[in-house]
Amino acid sequence: MGLMLLNAQHRQLDHALLLAGDQQRYLLAYNQAASALSWGMAQRWPRDQLTINGWLCRQASGLTACVRLSAKRGLLMVRGAGEIRGSDPLWLYQLSKLESVDRDVGLIAESGGWLDFCPDQKSTVCAE
Template identity: 35%
Template sequence: MKRWCQQGNGALLMVMLLAASGLLLMTGMQRQLDSALSLTHDERRYWQTRVLAESSLQWGLGQEWLMGNRSDEQCLGYAAEGLQVCLRQVPGEHYMLLRGEGHLPRSSSVMVLYQRVVPIEPDGETSPLKPITGGWLDFCPERQEAICGG
């Protein structure tokens, strides 16, 4: 009768196979997590620029704008908060176009939002603005994009 000597090769091979498959699964999971983190970062940057653009519009509504020369574009900025807003008369229309921009520091992403507005005191030298109902847009509302600036 022959005696069997177990040397453990089968068990060692099985342990190595399990370790290799575990490593492959963990590598795939890491790639998924990296992709999700990148997507989350992009979405966060999008919302930050959007909030800045909306804040620029709201801030611009409360500012005093020159009403005498409406043909030129007027721009105001509040550097401490990163707000930039510009106002331009739309030729042949009774309303004006307010453009709010959102810029993130150390980033090339910019978001631009538009609001159709009218002056509260059109006959005064300066006036705050009043938004036209339904006049908020996230794209250039004019056929001539040069009117929208940018």
């Protein structure tokens, strides 16, 4: 009887360890995506390369941020990536407005525009 209880407890602890590892990987990816999004919002993006047809991406120091014109007039979508080993990236999004500075544009965060899901109605837009 005691051996059965120890065996059951061992399985329960193994499961808890796997769950803790999954949570740790998710939190690391989430923080990386939040950092990438913040970094992307601070960048200057070339106005002539912004389109509604594709993402313009930049990478630096393990961060990936992308921007594209939104289907909503006057808005841009910015996304930051968090890498999860063996899985698709975790993306965080921010709707923003343009702040013109010569040929490059800065971004101003839209109030309430931070999202953890794709802000475009067409799901294929964010899958690219």
